[in-house]
Amino acid sequence: MGMIGTYLRVTDDELARLLDEPDYFEELYTYEERQSDIDKAWHGLYFLLTGEADLDDIDRHSLGRTIFGGMVIEEETGTAYLTSAEVKDLTTRLHYIERDALESRYEATRMNAHELYPFERGWGSEEKQYLLEQFEELKAIFSSASQKKEGLITWIG
Template identity: 90%
Template sequence: MGMIGTYLRVTDDELARLLDEPDYFEELLEYEERQADIDKAWQGLYFLLTGEADLDDIARHSLGRTIFGGIVIEEETGTTYLTSSEVKDLSTRLQYIERDALESRYDMTRMNEQELYPFERGWGSEEKQYLLEQFEELKTIFSSASQKQEGLITWIG
């Protein structure tokens, strides 16, 4: 199955409760209709959005937060969150990124050298289309949460 970048829309009240009661996450997972994902495209999209392949310093790239979220809720699982205001800001920024601009950042040679997940040394033209399709999904996830004034819980697993 692989490691999939997953998002769960939450209200501000639900997020506040989750921060007070970490076990509440299990209950939130029951809302499958609020979940969406970018499949295994998370590291490739991170690269296209930030120009970086190194995941050790993800905090310095604000657009990278669309992939890895913001503040860590659970260190062991890598679960993070973005508040509704952060989602709104990031959604606006994502909407301004044109497909051609993102496509121009696709550097197959560098991506293969860096062995980015999930294709490691197999990045090619089909994989570029896959990333561009998943970028549209990412924009939809953020737009939907923003329109509903919701935050996002994010995790890769």
């Protein structure tokens, strides 16, 4: 199946409780109707949004937060969160990224050199289309959470 970039919408109250009680995540995780994902596109989208490929030093201060979240909840699993205010800000920022601009950042040779996940066959024209489709899904995830005034829990798993 592979590693999937997953998002879980949460209210501010649920997020506050989670930060006080980390085991509360197990209950939140059961709300499948609030979960969305960007499939295996997370590393490619991170690269297109930030220009970075290195996952040892994740950029949590820019659009990289749309992929990996902001503050880390659980270091071992990489589970992180974004508050409803951060989601609103990032939704606005994502809205202004034109598909053509994102497409112009697609550099298959460079992405292959960095061996961006999932790096099964290498990056090519089909994979570019896949990333652009998943970018639209990412925007929809953030837009939905923002409209509902919710935060997001993020993880790759």
